[in-house]
Amino acid sequence: MSAPLPSEKALVPFVSVENMMRLVHHIGVETMLVELTDVIEADFRRWELFDKTPRVASHSREGVIELMPTSDGEIYSFKYVNGHPKNMGQGLQTVTAFGLLAEVSTGYPVLLTEMTLLTALRTAATSAMAARHLAPKGARTMAIIGNGAQAEFQALAMKAVLGTDHVRLYDIDPLATEKAARNLAGFGLTVTACTTPEAAIEGAQIITTCTADKQYATILTDNMVGGGIHINAIGGDCPGKTELHRDILLRADTFVEYPPQTRIEGEIQQMDADYPVTELWKVVSGEAQGRRDAGQITLFDSVGFATEDFSALRYVREKLKQNRFYQELDIIADPDDPRDLFGMLQRAR
Amino acid sequence: MSAPLPSEKALVPFVSVENMMRLVHHIGVETMLVELTDVIEADFRRWELFDKTPRVASHSREGVIELMPTSDGEIYSFKYVNGHPKNMGQGLQTVTAFGLLAEVSTGYPVLLTEMTLLTALRTAATSAMAARHLAPKGARTMAIIGNGAQAEFQALAMKAVLGTDHVRLYDIDPLATEKAARNLAGFGLTVTACTTPEAAIEGAQIITTCTADKQYATILTDNMVGGGIHINAIGGDCPGKTELHRDILLRADTFVEYPPQTRIEGEIQQMDADYPVTELWKVVSGEAQGRRDAGQITLFDSVGFATEDFSALRYVREKLKQNRFYQELDIIADPDDPRDLFGMLQRAR
Incomplete structure (x- = not known):
């Protein structure tokens, strides 16, 4: 007997690298950079609302792995990102990243996405936002x-x-x-x-x-x-x-x-x-x-900073409402009766 | 023109809820609980090796969202977990979770998995480990x-x-x-x-x-x-x-x-x-x-505690070497030349 299909709440939209590239080309890279600059700036304007904490870093000789969480009270985000300068010598990315958005009210994730590309885009957009005021x-x-x-x-x-x-x-x-x-x-x-x-x-x-x-x-x-x-x-x-x-x-x-x-x-x-x-x-x-x-x-x-990722993640989530550049991941166990996690497991037998 | 296929390094094994249930039944729930108890205990024996930090919690009126990172110097893990007691009234899980393993030397993720079920299993296994010494x-x-x-x-x-x-x-x-x-x-x-x-x-x-x-x-x-x-x-x-x-x-x-x-x-x-x-x-x-x-x-x-998740994640990763209870996620951007992230994006056009 196969497992019952997971409910809608159990499925989290996931944007792969390939889908992120599709999304960028669909919007246009320059348009996306302009729009990201604007959403990042809009969130900088409500800076004081955000839960701010220095990133949580795990340093090693070779590099660092960091978690960057923040929240505006309604939406929570975090990014996983590494920095390993020596990776390049092995044909690997110095920086790779992925990120997540979740509802504060339930703790349920609502978006998981690659963020290596998205980080490059948001970093450039943040630079442009700063330069708009400083250059x-x-x-x-x-x-x-x-x-x-x-x-x-x-x-x-x-x-x-x-x-x-x-x-x-x-x-x-x-x-x-x-x-x-x-x-x-x-x-x-x-x-x-x-x-x-x-x-x-x-x-x-x-x-x-x-x-x-x-x-x-x-x-x-x-x-x-x-x-x-x-x-x-x-x-x-x-x-x-x-x-x-x-x-x-x-x-x-x-x-x-x-x-x-x-x-x-x-x-x-x-x-x-x-x-x-x-x-x-x-x-x-x-x-x-x-x-x-x-x-x-x-x-x-x-x-x-974490709010820049927050802004970029929210932007991507908005864009996905009009486009299907994602797949759905069965990452949240969601039994019919929330207390019956074991029963869900047994019924999948 | 479609995007070139991502390289092997770009693909991260992902264990969905359905695949976790398959894995549990394949091993047998009681056998898995015994084996988890043993791997958690083995890591408790090398407790002093681990990077330990209290979890990073984001509290709200409705609940809490937490990140729980740790590392033994070779492997890094973290878990995302929420705790929302009122979720049950809306037909949602009080606790949902997912987790990740990464290589410390490169920062590249090597496993992403649901952890709602796995957390219930590791919590019970940790209880059994404690009771083995205390009951x-x-x-x-x-x-x-x-x-x-x-x-x-x-x-x-x-x-x-x-x-x-x-x-x-x-x-x-x-x-x-x-x-x-x-x-x-x-x-x-x-x-x-x-x-x-x-x-x-x-x-x-x-x-x-x-x-x-x-x-x-x-x-x-x-x-x-x-x-x-x-x-x-x-x-x-x-x-x-x-x-x-x-x-x-x-x-x-x-x-x-x-x-x-x-x-x-x-x-x-x-x-x-x-x-x-x-x-x-x-x-x-x-x-x-x-x-x-x-x-x-x-x-x-x-x-x-985070080391318990680390142990459970490593256990799952070992088990996946013999069984295909996972899918591969294209979550790491991996251009042929690591400096050529933009070129990868352009070629996907």
């Missing part, structure tokens, strides 16, 4: 130092949201730069491949650093960075991993997502605990100033 | 107060591991008792349905309390409990939720999983912070004494 007005040229898995998403988000039309690429490995330049062809961007970081940042109003080494590194030194620049520092995102020389931080005005997390994981782990930062949600909601003047150096010390 | 020798009769989703698993684990052959049931709702008695028919147990808790505990050497109310309750009062008893307290497992009168705790020797968690969530949340407890892993590994004498009251103040 010099009319910025047209961005530099991307580190041309790995994040690079193209960053380039397209800045183009779609801010209107940048020139991207200058540099990576320690020229093959990575070549790959990014190839992938960005056909999007209407002028792409310049550079052989030094100094060349890459020439004329750029936005400098994005997204390298992957798990170590203190100095991707940008102080004398490389002039005034009137917005730095979008993506890669310094866990303890022991930074990209900027501390002297840059002394000249910059620094904006962060959630200070208790950024002080541990971000570029500002190099600084004293009282190094002044501005919370991005205050800029977004008008409580604090973003860019003050044209000569200022602004720094978004991005580490990634 | 009076030759215990034949157990009482179960609270005949909900956990009850039958508890009865069968004690039978399979300790050899109890008589179970006495009581629930505030006679229909729950009827359900449990019906489900337990045919397992070679003498089952007695009782109409009061006092009647249920008559002659029992093991008393298991597994009620679901999220409130301070007094399922057992002091005068109900004589000497020579082992109490297995399952239901007092989150802040504000207890089952035993504190006077019982004053007479009992109390054994716990992980004191920092149990002092917040267990029966002993009623007691001062210095109320003496013995860690179960020390009993299992011979560093501390279990039952001392025949007249003693022993109490296992069970709240459930």
